[in-house]
Amino acid sequence: MKLIITIPAYNEEKTIAKVIREIPKRISGIKKIEIIVVDDGSTDNTAKIAKQNGAIVIKHTCNRGLAKAFKTGLNAALARGADIIVNTDADFQYNQKQIPELIKPILEGKADIVLGSRFKGWIEEMPLSKRLGNKLATAVVRLVTGYKISDAQTGFRAFSREAALRMNVLSDYTYTQETLLIAAEHKLKVVEIPVDFRKRADRSRLISSIWSYAKKAGATILLAYLSYKPLKVFLTLGALLILAGLFAGIKVLMHYFATGLVQPYLPTALLSSLLLILGFEVVIIGLVAEMIKLNRKTLEEILYRLKK
Ligand SMILES: Nc1nc2c(ncn2[C@@H]2O[C@H](COP(=O)(O)OP(=O)(O)O)[C@@H](O)[C@H]2O)c(=O)[nH]1
């Protein structure tokens, strides 16, 4: 069994060495351990220090964002023949000594993805706004995936090779929620274990303000959900519009049958037809989106087999 640890890093020269050194040298059930640091266009000494500490360094020529760096790491690990891939952060917030616990469910064949949950574990410090943001985003992910998880934003997670092969992340910004939507789509088994979360010594590289994060993460979740469940979303929306149209139309029809006139209800009649037309259109869009989804599924299957 080969384990590869991937670490996306953006200007983390102060902590990258500590993170690499904390990774266990030997883990029972694992023959070989490799570390890949994805340096996402850092302007400091992150890459140099990572190399000095024995990591394989892959460099982006410019800052492409965490999701792209995650993807680079995952693909590189797959290409190097990883059986299990652990992703962790470069900021020394997670405790790498917990990697053996994190990969245990995969080694035992009990999970495809293991999330290190901070909320089930120990959190040294997390501002209230971030705590609430995490809870809210997790609630949304729980709702759309059906996974009973407590921490959808954790950066400390393990993937089996099979699960990693399925992770076709499209977002630029954050991979955390999208990977779980993909997992649900492929019915992968997701398990959580409690982990420690230390205070960040430096400011966050990812989150400048909780609002900008909410906006970007919200858009990512919405888009991913739409592309996985288009029919459900559009049919619901279309059905609501059609129902509203019928509701408005009934009065007009009743009056028409009684008197042969539409007259006093002309505005209602217009509103009703508008809602009905809109509703049918939304349903048709749903059908088209569903067909596009089938197309994407075929493409992803090809990608999966190609990578395999
Ligand atoms: N590759 C890459 N990594 C990033 C970027 N922004 C943040 N990170 C890394 O992602 C991890 C989590 O970021 P962090 O700033 O700790 O986010 P927070 O813990 O949610 O506040 C750290 O290892 C960062 O170095 C980025 O633009 N590119």
Ligand SMILES: [Mg+2]
């Ligand atoms: Mg962090």
